[in-house]
Amino acid sequence: MENSDPNSVGIVERKVFSFAGEGEDALKLDSGKILKNINLAYETYGHLNDDKSNAILILHALSGDAHVAGFNNSSDDKPGWWDNIIGPGKPLDTKKYFIICSNVIGGCAGSTGPSDINSETNKPYGLDFPFVTVFDMVRAQKKLIDNFGIEQLLAVIGGSMGGMQALVWAVENSVNVKGTVVIASTSSHSAQCIAFNEVGRQAILSDKNFQSGAYYDSDVTPQEGLSVARMIGHITYLSDESMGEKFGRKIQNFDGGETKNKQGYEYDLGVDTVFQIESYLRHQGATFNKRFDANSYLVITKAIDHFDLAKRYGNLEKAFEKVNSRVLVISYSSDWLYPTYHSKKIVKSMMKVGVDVSFSEIRTEKGHDAFLLEDKYLSGYLTAFLEALPERN
């Protein structure tokens, strides 16, 4: 890590907020089930001002966590997932704003999820973890924000699944949000989105080591299934063009001209790596296993597949009638997971009911994952949007 970097938040600590404990109200979920003894892992950067008007809540995507910026210890080789956006002097300037991000419930990075002990059985929840919706995730976040004594967030900002949460904040907690930023997201999953998630789930469920989700005390975990699920996901986060540019048909084990045959390919059916894209995806799959739990993957993909604002409120206009905040919607031209038409649908419905909404499609070949990368357009939009918010009543 770069301890001396003036634009880094530096070493940050993961904290835990606990609620719904003994004597407190349990969290009632959309499914009707209740969840008790909930932990929310969270991080904060910057300082909450006296009138508590400078707080920004960051909402993470499927595989994200509370660690958005800085380093958790001095030997960290990688900063948080949005470090290019958050820090002193960065678009989400920690000299001005108090940044909060919490891991979603159902997750596996410190917040209550399937790997935690179910107090009714004294065993990890596994598949008994209740079905969680994006609305449930936001309900839990609201408790954290209330605990800070923050009545109104300056902004809620999220990409992908984080954008869904931002929409829910704007709709369900409209008086508590001044600005809403929805990046590379959707108001409901398309059949194609559901299809990819379903294949990932099937890969996990059919892994020989899945053990009906009760693998926490086992020597083996459904690594291969989760790896396949991650590989599928990863393809959808990139684009045909970006994969072509980055990998094309380059061969990984091409031995500098001394190839085994005139095509330079290994005529091998399964084991050896041939194309760089294959090696890259296998690596992505393998490393994902070190930081993610297969049961959480099931819980969270189900949550986003079921996310459907129009269905919940009758139609999108009815949903957005409640929105009080200013809204910024951003899409990426090569995002084929949530193509621009998903964003335009949100914007159109918001416009119809008079929401103060701005929209931009950023041209890029980077695909869905573009929202995680440094980009002068995104930075510019965020800076301008946030700077104008305090003036607004």
Next chain:
Amino acid sequence: MENSDPNSVGIVERKVFSFAGEGEDALKLDSGKILKNINLAYETYGHLNDDKSNAILILHALSGDAHVAGFNNSSDDKPGWWDNIIGPGKPLDTKKYFIICSNVIGGCAGSTGPSDINSETNKPYGLDFPFVTVFDMVRAQKKLIDNFGIEQLLAVIGGSMGGMQALVWAVENSVNVKGTVVIASTSSHSAQCIAFNEVGRQAILSDKNFQSGAYYDSDVTPQEGLSVARMIGHITYLSDESMGEKFGRKIQNFDGGETKNKQGYEYDLGVDTVFQIESYLRHQGATFNKRFDANSYLVITKAIDHFDLAKRYGNLEKAFEKVNSRVLVISYSSDWLYPTYHSKKIVKSMMKVGVDVSFSEIRTEKGHDAFLLEDKYLSGYLTAFLEALPERN
């Protein structure tokens, strides 16, 4: 089946052509390995005319086989895979043309493949089946055509992997082909194509019942892995739009209004079907197991991932310099597996070296699989292209 349908080829028989047997030349593969005792399963419809000038070779896609039209027996409930195109009075009119289609080597529908006995071990090949290229597939087909005494095919026609074979026929056996039709295909797999195939292969290789490919004498086969691979493939054969239209967010087990909760969803994590698209894909995966062999899936996806005409000949122009036939290239606007730019690359290179090539992009929301569906534009192009061929020298 419709025995009385005047536009059907009716009951057809699968035949087998054997070559490379005792005392005959073995087939030398691109890998340098040789393959002996080869069977090619094939079907023919119509009659070969006296000067053997009316033969059309159909080339099948990844999951296809030799059974292109008609019914194999009177209890068949489904005709061959291109029955809408082939038959008396249809675009490939069996009253005029002699139609041949053979299953590719490496396949699992009658031609020599991984499930056959390796004479060196007296056990099924499994993963010992040699690496096969699209060029090898065509080499074997050439033996079949030679056996018919056909010096020049009126046309070679194929979609998807069949289009790759058609290109190889046009390039490698240029004097033996009068017309070449390449539909929804490519001159080389993109990184994205390879990526999807690789995830499918990983799903198969990690199936607990894969048994290193030696599952033929086992009670269990890698059904779940093959099923996941097929599900992934199937998504790439459709389009965002067609899946949206056909399935959208429709719920499979919605019980006519008596839903368990206000969203009409089952809050269930894994087992129950919820969205129709999930049910559809699971069904596609399950039925594929009845007709396809996981080892063949590995062999054939590797073959198409390695297909790269430009790499083989130095560049595409050099490859196409050899083409002597007239060529028709067709793409589909919503095909995102082999998007139109793949076809245009072929057409552009052919034009540069003076190949007589026509091209059309057919507008459709049906995605890659559009080439298998009835379509008046495809029918019209095929009819016109074929009718003009006999005049050409």
